[in-house]
Amino acid sequence: MSIDEPSLARLMAASQRGDRTAYRALLGDCRKWLERYFARRIAPHQIDDLVQETLVSMHRKLATWDSTRAFLPWLAAIARYRWIDALRRQRDEAELGDNDAAVGAEDEAVHARLSIDHLMTLLPPKQAQAITLVKIEGASIAEASRICGQSESLVKVNIHRGLKKLAELIESE
Amino acid sequence: MKDASIDDLIEGLAGELTPVRPRRILRGSLWVAAGWLAGAGMLLWLYGMRHDLAPGGMPPLSMLAFWLIAATGVAATWSALRMGLPGVGRDYSGWRWAGLAALSLPLAALVVGLGDSHAAMEAMQRGYGPRCLLQGALSGLGVGAALFAWLKAGAPTSPARAGWVIGLAAGASGATIVALHCADDGLIHIALWHGLAMVLSAIAGRLFLTPLLRW
Numbered sequence: 582m583s584i585d586e587p588s589l590a591r592l593m594a595a596s597q598r599g600d601r602t603a604y605r606a607l608l609g610d611c612r613k614w615l616e617r618y619f620a621r622r623i624a625p626h627q628i629d630d631l632v633q634e635t636l637v638s639m640h641r642k643l644a645t646w647d648s649t650r651a652f653l654p655w656l657a658a659i660a661r662y663r664w665i666d667a668l669r670r671q672r673d674e675a676e677l678g679d680n681d682a683a684v685g686a687e688d689e690a691v692h693a694r695l696s697i698d699h700l701m702t703l704l705p706p707k708q709a710q711a712i713t714l715v716k717i718e719g720a721s722i723a724e725a726s727r728i729c730g731q732s733e734s735l736v737k738v739n740i741h742r743g744l745k746k747l748a749e750l751i752e753s754e
Numbered sequence: 755m756k757d758a759s760i761d762d763l764i765e766g767l768a769g770e771l772t773p774v775r776p777r778r779i780l781r782g783s784l785w786v787a788a789g790w791l792a793g794a795g796m797l798l799w800l801y802g803m804r805h806d807l808a809p810g811g812m813p814p815l816s817m818l819a820f821w822l823i824a825a826t827g828v829a830a831t832w833s834a835l836r837m838g839l840p841g842v843g844r845d846y847s848g849w850r851w852a853g854l855a856a857l858s859l860p861l862a863a864l865v866v867g868l869g870d871s872h873a874a875m876e877a878m879q880r881g882y883g884p885r886c887l888l889q890g891a892l893s894g895l896g897v898g899a900a901l902f903a904w905l906k907a908g909a910p911t912s913p914a915r916a917g918w919v920i921g922l923a924a925g926a927s928g929a930t931i932v933a934l935h936c937a938d939d940g941l942i943h944i945a946l947w948h949g950l951a952m953v954l955s956a957i958a959g960r961l962f963l964t965p966l967l968r969w
Binding site for chain 1: 767769775777838841843907908
């Protein structure tokens, strides 16, 4: 089944009325959409956790969808909020040095609005490079240090500052 | 393993689904109106209403300041209500324009004060100025509580901005209520003490409400 706006909106309206079958189908479609959404935004090993957190948030905030408005921007707003939260946790816990490779994802209209590429252009180049290498492409701090020509501690500082600024930028979008 | 856990999660969430009543901005607006009426009722019951509120009775400058502050309050309230129903691409910035327009009050007061510094000092030193500030901040608590309850149950995606806007809406609402009581029509008094209620409320909203609005 394709994930299209009218179908999702119909399923969501039925879910708000308490239709569990529709809700199960909606959550399944949202899961696929979210997996693609997060694929370009966070290291692969974190995607499943973030998808689950977003589905739970969506469940808790089900009443905040207005049926006169499109569904995907609503879902994207919740996904973005959870993503920012994950970025903040990464920053706070300094979980640096993960070694995973990210996968590609299709672009969609809602994705484009918050394109990571666009956001990266708003960061200082060294911060954007450090985040791209370590947080999106999954390079280690040592590898990123060699590629960037910066010391390891400077790479960490650039990631820390870049993630902080990124979270502020996303919130202001 | 992960696939199985997400499948289980979806089953669990679907199993506990119950019908929900979609949130409507109209309902939130009624809460805010009730909060404003509660604040106004309390202040005017305790301290009384100024006697020249009948059409044509209020001096034009006070009337203009009242509506400017009211417009800021309405814009901030509207933005806060919309923040409870999230959506990428939605515009919540109306309060900024109204807030900028309201800055004309302190700017005009500054110009007046520079022209007549003696009158300005006198206006600033009148004993009831801080009382207006306190009354303004307290009178807006009803609106602030209504907006906080609305956003707490909603899904504000920028809690920091939501805190500012709730505070501004509460402060502006309180300032409109004080204007129904305070009989001082001086521009410097209104800009300084009534305006300060808005500024301090906005800062308090950012400091105290933002952490509580995270979800």
